[in-house]
Amino acid sequence: GQNIDQPTEMTATEGAIVQINCTYQTSGFNGLFWYQQHAGEAPTFLSYNVLDGLEEKGRFSSFLSRSKGYSYLLLKELQMKDSASYLCAVRDSNYQLIWGAGTKLIIKP
Amino acid sequence: IAGITQAPTSQILAAGRRMTLRCTQDMRHNAMYWYRQDLGLGLRLIHYSNTAGTTGKGEVPDGYSVSRANTDDFPLTLASAVPSQTSVYFCASSALAGESTDTQYFGPGTRLTVL
Numbered sequence: 554g555q556n557i558d559q560p561t562e563m564t565a566t567e568g569a570i571v572q573i574n575c576t577y578q579t580s581g582f583n584g585l586f587w588y589q590q591h592a593g594e595a596p597t598f599l600s601y602n603v604l605d606g607l608e609e610k611g612r613f614s615s616f617l618s619r620s621k622g623y624s625y626l627l628l629k630e631l632q633m634k635d636s637a638s639y640l641c642a643v644r645d646s647n648y649q650l651i652w653g654a655g656t657k658l659i660i661k662p
Numbered sequence: 663i664a665g666i667t668q669a670p671t672s673q674i675l676a677a678g679r680r681m682t683l684r685c686t687q688d689m690r691h692n693a694m695y696w697y698r699q700d701l702g703l704g705l706r707l708i709h710y711s712n713t714a715g716t717t718g719k720g721e722v723p724d725g726y727s728v729s730r731a732n733t734d735d736f737p738l739t740l741a742s743a744v745p746s747q748t749s750v751y752f753c754a755s756s757a758l759a760g761e762s763t764d765t766q767y768f769g770p771g772t773r774l775t776v777l
Contacts, residue, residue, distance in 0.1 A: 557704065583762040595752060595768035596705070603762055640705070648760050649720070652704030 555579045557653035559641050564659045565631055573626045573639050573656045581646025587615050587626045588640040590655065596640055599626070628658075636660045664688055666769035668753050674775045675743050683738045683772050685753030693759035694736040695766065696720075696728060698749040705752065711736055712759040743776045750774075 556578045565571040577585070584603040588596040602608055602617035602624060614627040626639055638655040645651055669684045687694065692713045697705040707720030711730040725747060727739045736755075740747055753769040 586765070595770050598765050598767065601763065601765065642705075644762060644764075648762070648764075649707060649710075650705075650766065652706070654702055654704045 555643075555645060555651045557641055557643060557651055559639075559653040559656045561654070562657045562659065564661060565628075567631055567633060567660055567662050569631050570627065570629050571631060571658065573628070573641075573658065575624045575626070575641035575653060577622050577624070577641070577643045577651075577653075579643045579645045579651055582619060583644040583646070583648060585615075585617055585624050586642045586644070586650065587613075587624075588642065590638045590640055592637070599639075631660050633660050633662070666753055666755055666767060668751075668769040668772050670772060671770070672773040672775075674777065675740075677743055677745060677776055679743050681740045681743055681774070683740075683751055683753075683774070685736045685738070685769060686734050687736075687753075687755045687769075688734065689755060689757075689767070690733060691755035691757050691767075692733070693756045693764070694730065695754040695756075696726070696736070696738045697752045697754065698722065698747075699752060699771075700749050708738065708751075710759075743774075745776045748774060748776045 558576045587599040590596040600615040640655045641653040642650045666687045695710045696708040709728040711717045751772045754766040756764045756766045
């Protein structure tokens with residue numbers, strides 16, 4: 554079967570750095586996405602990786618290792634507004650997105 | 663530009679009733695999707711449409727039907743609602759289904775409770 558694993562919940566301090574991990578086992582791989590979802594709102598696109606390595610976009614970076622079936626989302630200089638759930642999704646061989654359950658990130662002052 | 667709109671925002675429905683959730687996008691995207699999101703589970707695909715006039719089944723299609731008569735609209739119908747269909751429903755769209763870089767954009771969601 555297909556599986557995406559993420560930690561259920563993480564806590565970090567305002568101004569700090571946090572890394573959210575995602576491991577996947579899917580039938581084929583055609584890219585990995587990270588989305589942010591604030592409580593009661595829709596998911597919004599953050600980043601996309603299809604090749605190994607680090608993609609940086611402002612305070613957010615995303616890393617991919619296809620050989621290890623592993624990705625992480627790195628958030629720097631954490632702000633209170635970063636409190637949200639972070640969803641990892643993999644595009645499989647049928648070009649459908651397989652979603653993880655999401656990681657709820659709690660930021661404390 | 664609204665992007666993707668969904669209606670209603672929320673609904674409480676008696677079991678056995680028929681219900682249609684509406685979704686409209688104004689981005690001229692080819693592909694549209696319906697997901698449900700339940701606590702502790704990832705988004706699960708119900709049905710999708712890669713282009714107007716075509717539809718396909720996702721991971722959890724039973725009890726749901728869709729149609730795609732034009733590019734903009736993608737309604738989801740529950741023929742006879744059951745309590746297990748209580749969930750938050752998200753509609754999404756993307757420009758180019760079948761491309762690895764294709765990014766999905768989501769509507770605000772419909773919170774449905776079936777009693």
